[in-house]
Amino acid sequence: MKYEPKIEKEIMCPIEYGLNVFGGKWKARILCVLSTNTVIRYNAIRKELGNITDAVLAAMLKELIADELIERTQYNEIPPKVEYALTDKGHSVLPILQNICQWSRQQTKDELEKKLPPCKTCDQLKK
Numbered sequence: 001m002k003y004e005p006k007i008e009k010e011i012m013c014p015i016e017y018g019l020n021v022f023g024g025k026w027k028a029r030i031l032c033v034l035s036t037n038t039v040i041r042y043n044a045i046r047k048e049l050g051n052i053t054d055a056v057l058a059a060m061l062k063e064l065i066a067d068e069l070i071e072r073t074q075y076n077e078i079p080p081k082v083e084y085a086l087t088d089k090g091h092s093v094l095p096i097l098q099n100i101c102q103w104s105r106q107q108t109k110d111e112l113e114k115k116l117p118p119c120k121t122c123d124q125l126k127k
Contacts, residue, residue, distance in 0.1 A: 021067045022093050026052060026060045028100075031086070034070060035094050039083040069093060 022028055026049070033048045034040060040048075046057055061084065064070045069090035075081040086094075 018096070022069065022097070024060075026056060027064060028097055030057075030060055030064060031069065031090060031093060031097060034084060034086045034090065035097075037085075039073070039085045041081070041083055045084065064090075 022031060029049055030045065033045055037044075042057075042061075045061075046052060046054070049057070052060075061070065061072070065072055067089075068087055070084050071087050073083045073085070075083075
């Protein structure tokens with residue numbers, strides 16, 4: 001069951017819309033994982049993200065599907081097979097995420113820069 005806020009969120013600016021669609025802790029990371037794979041299965045996404053719970057991952061995937069950033073393909077076989085992939089709309093978000101990544105790296109201090117892992121999305125888009 002999806003959480004429904006008591007007061008509907010009023011979006012006053014296009015930036016708010018964008019942050020609502022691909023912002024937050026997990027959505028951008030999920031998009032980055034999907035950007036490095038043509039298609040990927042649920043467990044591979046979970047493994048890539050590390051410390052995400054099943055409930056949160058399932059909820060984030062459903063929201064990304066509802067916002068048409070990713071697509072879910074279910075194959076009718078036993079055991080069930082489900083794959084996720086970026087849509088064209090999802091691919092259009094990648095340059096934005098790459099710019100945020102580059103900006104963040106420019107703003108971090110040297111000590112923090114050494115701690116940040118390489119960004120697969122930024123590396124992928126440079127090719």
